[in-house]
Amino acid sequence: MATIQPIAGELEPHPDVALVERVRGGDVSAYDTLVRKYERQIFRIAQHITQNREDAEDVMQDAFLKAYEKLEQFQGNSKFYTWLVRIAVNESLMRLRKRRTGKMVSIDEDIETEEGSVPRDLADWAPDPEQNYTQSELGKILEKTIKGLPPGFRVVFELRDVQGLSTEDTAEALGLSIPAVKSRLLRARLQLRERLSRYFRRKKGAEK
Amino acid sequence: MTCTEFLALLDDLIDDEVSVETRTELQQHLHGCEHCEVTLSTTRKTIEIYRSHQIYDLPAGLRERLHAAIMARCKKGC
Numbered sequence: 001m002a003t004i005q006p007i008a009g010e011l012e013p014h015p016d017v018a019l020v021e022r023v024r025g026g027d028v029s030a031y032d033t034l035v036r037k038y039e040r041q042i043f044r045i046a047q048h049i050t051q052n053r054e055d056a057e058d059v060m061q062d063a064f065l066k067a068y069e070k071l072e073q074f075q076g077n078s079k080f081y082t083w084l085v086r087i088a089v090n091e092s093l094m095r096l097r098k099r100r101t102g103k104m105v106s107i108d109e110d111i112e113t114e115e116g117s118v119p120r121d122l123a124d125w126a127p128d129p130e131q132n133y134t135q136s137e138l139g140k141i142l143e144k145t146i147k148g149l150p151p152g153f154r155v156v157f158e159l160r161d162v163q164g165l166s167t168e169d170t171a172e173a174l175g176l177s178i179p180a181v182k183s184r185l186l187r188a189r190l191q192l193r194e195r196l197s198r199y200f201r202r203k204k205g206a207e208k
Numbered sequence: 209m210t211c212t213e214f215l216a217l218l219d220d221l222i223d224d225e226v227s228v229e230t231r232t233e234l235q236q237h238l239h240g241c242e243h244c245e246v247t248l249s250t251t252r253k254t255i256e257i258y259r260s261h262q263i264y265d266l267p268a269g270l271r272e273r274l275h276a277a278i279m280a281r282c283k284k285g286c
Contacts, residue, residue: 028283035278040266043274047264056264057274064278119215119247130257142263161255162262186219193247193254200250 016080023071035064038081041163042088048154049092051147052099059095063088078172082165085173089155119190121197129200145195152176153188160185209237214244222252 016037022030039060046059067074067084074083130138146154152174159170160181171181214237220226221234238245266274 028279031282032275032279035275039271039275039278043266044262044264057270061274061278065281068282119243122243122246124246125250125253129253130261135261138257138261139263142258142261146258146263157258162259182219189219189222189251189254190247192258193251196254196257197250200253 014079017076020071020074020076020080023068031068034080038084039064041081042084044162045085045088045155045158046092048146048158049089049151050096050099055092055095055099059088059091063091066091079169082169082173085159086175089174119194121194121201123197123201125197125200126202133199141196141199145192148195149188149191153184153191156181156184157188157192161189209233211237211241211244214238214241215247218248218251221248222255 016034019030019034023034042063043056043060046056046063047053050056050059063084067087070087074080126132133141146157149157155174156170156176159165159173160167165173167178167181167185170176171178174181176184214234217226217230217234221231226234238248
Protein backbone atom coordinates (compact mmCIF):
# COMPACT_ATOMS: atom_id res chain seq x y z
CA MET A 1 0.00 0.00 0.00
CA ALA A 2 1.31 3.43 -0.83
CA THR A 3 2.25 5.48 2.18
CA ILE A 4 1.22 9.07 2.52
CA GLN A 5 3.89 11.44 3.60
CA PRO A 6 3.97 15.20 3.74
CA ILE A 7 6.23 16.73 1.15
CA ALA A 8 8.91 18.59 3.02
CA GLY A 9 9.98 21.97 1.70
CA GLU A 10 7.47 22.01 -1.12
CA LEU A 11 8.66 24.83 -3.39
CA GLU A 12 7.23 23.92 -6.78
CA PRO A 13 3.99 25.80 -7.41
CA HIS A 14 0.99 23.47 -7.33
CA PRO A 15 -0.49 22.97 -10.85
CA ASP A 16 -3.79 24.40 -9.58
CA VAL A 17 -2.12 27.79 -9.09
CA ALA A 18 -1.78 28.31 -12.85
CA LEU A 19 -5.40 27.26 -13.40
CA VAL A 20 -6.61 29.66 -10.71
CA GLU A 21 -4.63 32.47 -12.34
CA ARG A 22 -6.23 31.71 -15.70
CA VAL A 23 -9.71 31.79 -14.13
CA ARG A 24 -8.90 35.14 -12.54
CA GLY A 25 -7.89 36.34 -15.98
CA GLY A 26 -11.37 35.45 -17.27
CA ASP A 27 -10.74 31.96 -18.68
CA VAL A 28 -13.80 29.99 -17.57
CA SER A 29 -12.52 26.81 -19.25
CA ALA A 30 -9.72 26.68 -16.66
CA TYR A 31 -12.41 26.56 -13.97
CA ASP A 32 -14.05 23.72 -15.89
CA THR A 33 -10.78 21.79 -15.47
CA LEU A 34 -10.72 22.45 -11.70
CA VAL A 35 -14.35 21.37 -11.31
CA ARG A 36 -13.73 18.13 -13.22
CA LYS A 37 -10.66 17.45 -11.14
CA TYR A 38 -12.37 17.77 -7.76
CA GLU A 39 -16.13 17.31 -8.18
CA ARG A 40 -16.21 13.67 -7.12
CA GLN A 41 -14.12 14.30 -4.01
CA ILE A 42 -16.25 17.28 -2.98
CA PHE A 43 -19.42 15.23 -3.49
CA ARG A 44 -18.08 12.48 -1.23
CA ILE A 45 -17.17 14.93 1.54
CA ALA A 46 -20.66 16.44 1.34
CA GLN A 47 -22.21 12.94 1.51
CA HIS A 48 -20.13 12.07 4.57
CA ILE A 49 -21.37 15.15 6.40
CA THR A 50 -24.97 15.49 5.22
CA GLN A 51 -25.71 11.76 4.78
CA ASN A 52 -28.22 12.79 2.15
CA ARG A 53 -27.83 12.43 -1.59
CA GLU A 54 -29.84 15.50 -2.62
CA ASP A 55 -28.10 17.69 -0.06
CA ALA A 56 -24.72 16.45 -1.26
CA GLU A 57 -25.61 17.33 -4.86
CA ASP A 58 -26.68 20.82 -3.78
CA VAL A 59 -23.59 21.28 -1.62
CA MET A 60 -21.32 20.25 -4.46
CA GLN A 61 -22.88 22.80 -6.81
CA ASP A 62 -23.01 25.57 -4.21
CA ALA A 63 -19.41 24.97 -3.11
CA PHE A 64 -18.06 25.31 -6.65
CA LEU A 65 -20.21 28.37 -7.35
CA LYS A 66 -19.16 30.02 -4.09
CA ALA A 67 -15.50 29.23 -4.75
CA TYR A 68 -15.84 30.81 -8.20
CA GLU A 69 -17.43 33.94 -6.75
CA LYS A 70 -14.84 34.22 -3.99
CA LEU A 71 -11.80 33.33 -6.05
CA GLU A 72 -10.34 36.80 -5.54
CA GLN A 73 -10.16 36.02 -1.82
CA PHE A 74 -8.18 32.83 -2.36
CA GLN A 75 -4.65 33.31 -1.05
CA GLY A 76 -1.94 31.36 -2.77
CA ASN A 77 -0.46 30.34 0.58
CA SER A 78 -2.99 27.52 0.90
CA LYS A 79 -3.76 24.90 -1.71
CA PHE A 80 -6.82 25.48 -3.88
CA TYR A 81 -8.26 22.07 -2.96
CA THR A 82 -7.80 22.67 0.78
CA TRP A 83 -9.60 26.01 0.41
CA LEU A 84 -12.36 24.36 -1.64
CA VAL A 85 -12.86 21.62 0.96
CA ARG A 86 -13.28 24.25 3.64
CA ILE A 87 -16.04 25.92 1.63
CA ALA A 88 -17.72 22.54 1.00
CA VAL A 89 -17.57 21.59 4.70
CA ASN A 90 -19.17 24.91 5.68
CA GLU A 91 -21.87 24.52 3.02
CA SER A 92 -22.56 20.96 4.24
CA LEU A 93 -22.90 22.09 7.85
CA MET A 94 -25.22 24.93 6.86
CA ARG A 95 -27.43 22.52 4.98
CA LEU A 96 -27.52 20.14 7.94
CA ARG A 97 -28.48 22.94 10.29
CA LYS A 98 -31.35 23.91 7.99
CA ARG A 99 -32.58 20.35 7.92
CA ARG A 100 -32.16 19.53 11.57
CA THR A 101 -33.39 22.69 13.21
CA GLY A 102 -32.21 23.01 16.75
CA LYS A 103 -29.66 20.24 16.50
CA MET A 104 -26.13 21.56 16.28
CA VAL A 105 -23.75 19.70 14.07
CA SER A 106 -20.09 20.49 14.23
CA ILE A 107 -16.86 19.17 12.86
CA ASP A 108 -14.64 20.60 15.55
CA GLU A 109 -16.64 19.26 18.48
CA ASP A 110 -14.56 16.54 20.06
CA ILE A 111 -16.47 13.36 20.67
CA GLU A 112 -15.52 11.69 23.89
CA THR A 113 -15.83 8.04 23.18
CA GLU A 114 -13.99 5.02 24.33
CA GLU A 115 -15.31 2.98 21.43
CA GLY A 116 -12.49 1.52 19.43
CA SER A 117 -9.80 3.09 21.60
CA VAL A 118 -9.07 -0.38 22.92
CA PRO A 119 -9.52 -3.06 20.26
CA ARG A 120 -11.99 -5.67 21.50
CA ASP A 121 -12.57 -7.83 18.47
CA LEU A 122 -9.24 -9.52 18.12
CA ALA A 123 -10.22 -12.26 15.71
CA ASP A 124 -8.20 -12.28 12.52
CA TRP A 125 -9.97 -11.60 9.24
CA ALA A 126 -10.41 -14.04 6.39
CA PRO A 127 -7.88 -13.54 3.59
CA ASP A 128 -9.28 -10.92 1.15
CA PRO A 129 -12.52 -10.85 3.18
CA GLU A 130 -14.17 -8.34 0.84
CA GLN A 131 -14.30 -11.04 -1.83
CA ASN A 132 -16.97 -12.87 0.17
CA TYR A 133 -19.38 -10.11 -0.80
CA THR A 134 -20.68 -8.72 -4.08
CA GLN A 135 -19.69 -5.14 -4.98
CA SER A 136 -23.17 -3.98 -4.05
CA GLU A 137 -23.16 -5.79 -0.68
CA LEU A 138 -19.69 -4.50 0.09
CA GLY A 139 -20.70 -0.92 -0.75
CA LYS A 140 -23.65 -1.20 1.66
CA ILE A 141 -21.41 -2.61 4.41
CA LEU A 142 -18.85 0.17 3.99
CA GLU A 143 -21.53 2.88 3.98
CA LYS A 144 -23.37 1.46 6.98
CA THR A 145 -20.13 1.07 8.91
CA ILE A 146 -18.81 4.59 8.38
CA LYS A 147 -22.24 6.15 9.00
CA GLY A 148 -21.97 5.02 12.62
CA LEU A 149 -19.01 7.33 13.25
CA PRO A 150 -19.31 11.00 14.28
CA PRO A 151 -19.21 13.39 11.25
CA GLY A 152 -15.82 14.80 12.27
CA PHE A 153 -14.29 11.33 12.29
CA ARG A 154 -15.82 10.43 8.93
CA VAL A 155 -14.44 13.51 7.21
CA VAL A 156 -10.96 13.16 8.70
CA PHE A 157 -10.83 9.52 7.57
CA GLU A 158 -12.08 10.42 4.08
CA LEU A 159 -9.55 13.23 3.62
CA ARG A 160 -6.53 11.48 5.13
CA ASP A 161 -6.98 7.84 4.21
CA VAL A 162 -9.22 7.80 1.15
CA GLN A 163 -8.18 11.01 -0.60
CA GLY A 164 -4.59 10.94 0.69
CA LEU A 165 -4.30 14.50 2.04
CA SER A 166 -1.52 15.22 4.51
CA THR A 167 -2.32 15.74 8.19
CA GLU A 168 -1.44 19.43 7.78
CA ASP A 169 -3.76 19.96 4.79
CA THR A 170 -6.57 18.06 6.53
CA ALA A 171 -6.16 20.25 9.61
CA GLU A 172 -6.25 23.40 7.49
CA ALA A 173 -9.26 22.27 5.45
CA LEU A 174 -11.28 21.43 8.56
CA GLY A 175 -10.06 24.24 10.80
CA LEU A 176 -8.71 21.70 13.30
CA SER A 177 -5.37 21.45 15.08
CA ILE A 178 -2.89 18.80 13.95
CA PRO A 179 -3.22 16.83 17.24
CA ALA A 180 -7.02 16.88 16.81
CA VAL A 181 -6.71 15.45 13.29
CA LYS A 182 -4.33 12.74 14.51
CA SER A 183 -6.52 11.78 17.43
CA ARG A 184 -9.65 11.58 15.25
CA LEU A 185 -7.88 9.58 12.58
CA LEU A 186 -6.68 6.95 15.05
CA ARG A 187 -10.12 6.60 16.59
CA ALA A 188 -11.81 6.53 13.18
CA ARG A 189 -9.49 3.81 11.93
CA LEU A 190 -9.93 1.69 15.06
CA GLN A 191 -13.70 2.10 15.18
CA LEU A 192 -14.07 1.20 11.50
CA ARG A 193 -11.82 -1.82 12.00
CA GLU A 194 -13.84 -2.96 15.00
CA ARG A 195 -17.14 -2.59 13.15
CA LEU A 196 -15.90 -4.23 9.95
CA SER A 197 -14.70 -7.23 11.99
CA ARG A 198 -18.32 -8.31 12.29
CA TYR A 199 -18.38 -8.93 8.54
CA PHE A 200 -14.81 -9.86 7.78
CA ARG A 201 -13.66 -12.04 10.67
CA ARG A 202 -12.54 -15.53 9.80
CA LYS A 203 -15.40 -17.96 10.21
CA LYS A 204 -14.55 -21.14 12.06
CA GLY A 205 -14.84 -24.15 9.78
CA ALA A 206 -17.51 -22.62 7.56
CA GLU A 207 -17.83 -20.53 4.43
CA LYS A 208 -19.86 -17.36 4.69
CA MET B 209 6.77 -2.29 24.91
CA THR B 210 3.18 -2.76 26.12
CA CYS B 211 0.12 -3.11 23.91
CA THR B 212 -1.02 0.39 24.97
CA GLU B 213 2.31 1.85 23.89
CA PHE B 214 2.07 -0.06 20.62
CA LEU B 215 -1.44 1.25 19.99
CA ALA B 216 -0.32 4.84 20.61
CA LEU B 217 2.16 4.46 17.75
CA LEU B 218 -0.13 2.47 15.46
CA ASP B 219 -0.97 5.40 13.17
CA ASP B 220 2.65 6.49 12.87
CA LEU B 221 3.59 2.94 11.94
CA ILE B 222 0.82 2.69 9.34
CA ASP B 223 1.75 6.10 7.91
CA ASP B 224 5.44 5.18 7.89
CA GLU B 225 6.34 8.04 10.19
CA VAL B 226 8.46 6.20 12.77
CA SER B 227 12.21 6.22 13.26
CA VAL B 228 14.26 3.12 12.55
CA GLU B 229 14.72 2.52 16.29
CA THR B 230 11.01 2.80 17.05
CA ARG B 231 10.15 0.56 14.11
CA THR B 232 12.48 -2.11 15.50
CA GLU B 233 10.80 -1.89 18.92
CA LEU B 234 7.36 -2.11 17.32
CA GLN B 235 8.38 -5.13 15.29
CA GLN B 236 9.79 -6.84 18.36
CA HIS B 237 6.48 -6.32 20.12
CA LEU B 238 4.59 -7.69 17.11
CA HIS B 239 6.60 -10.91 17.10
CA GLY B 240 5.33 -11.77 20.56
CA CYS B 241 1.82 -10.30 20.44
CA GLU B 242 -0.77 -11.85 18.20
CA HIS B 243 -3.44 -9.33 19.26
CA CYS B 244 -1.43 -6.33 18.13
CA GLU B 245 -0.45 -8.10 14.94
CA VAL B 246 -4.13 -8.67 14.12
CA THR B 247 -4.99 -5.08 15.06
CA LEU B 248 -2.28 -3.77 12.73
CA SER B 249 -3.10 -6.03 9.78
CA THR B 250 -6.86 -5.52 10.01
CA THR B 251 -6.51 -1.74 10.44
CA ARG B 252 -4.33 -1.64 7.32
CA LYS B 253 -6.92 -3.75 5.52
CA THR B 254 -9.71 -1.40 6.66
CA ILE B 255 -7.92 1.56 5.06
CA GLU B 256 -7.13 -0.42 1.92
CA ILE B 257 -10.76 -1.52 1.47
CA TYR B 258 -12.13 2.00 1.90
CA ARG B 259 -9.52 3.32 -0.50
CA SER B 260 -10.11 0.79 -3.23
CA HIS B 261 -13.92 0.59 -2.99
CA GLN B 262 -14.85 4.23 -2.89
CA ILE B 263 -18.33 4.81 -1.62
CA TYR B 264 -20.59 7.67 -2.68
CA ASP B 265 -19.25 7.72 -6.21
CA LEU B 266 -21.11 9.92 -8.64
CA PRO B 267 -22.71 8.04 -11.54
CA ALA B 268 -21.38 9.44 -14.85
CA GLY B 269 -24.78 10.79 -15.96
CA LEU B 270 -25.40 12.69 -12.76
CA ARG B 271 -21.85 13.97 -12.73
CA GLU B 272 -22.26 15.44 -16.22
CA ARG B 273 -25.58 17.06 -15.30
CA LEU B 274 -24.20 18.67 -12.16
CA HIS B 275 -21.04 19.72 -13.96
CA ALA B 276 -23.04 21.35 -16.77
CA ALA B 277 -25.22 23.20 -14.23
CA ILE B 278 -22.17 24.57 -12.38
CA MET B 279 -20.44 25.73 -15.55
CA ALA B 280 -23.62 27.29 -16.99
CA ARG B 281 -23.97 29.45 -13.88
CA CYS B 282 -20.27 30.35 -13.79
CA LYS B 283 -20.44 31.50 -17.40
CA LYS B 284 -23.34 33.78 -16.48
CA GLY B 285 -21.22 35.19 -13.69
CA CYS B 286 -22.91 33.00 -11.02
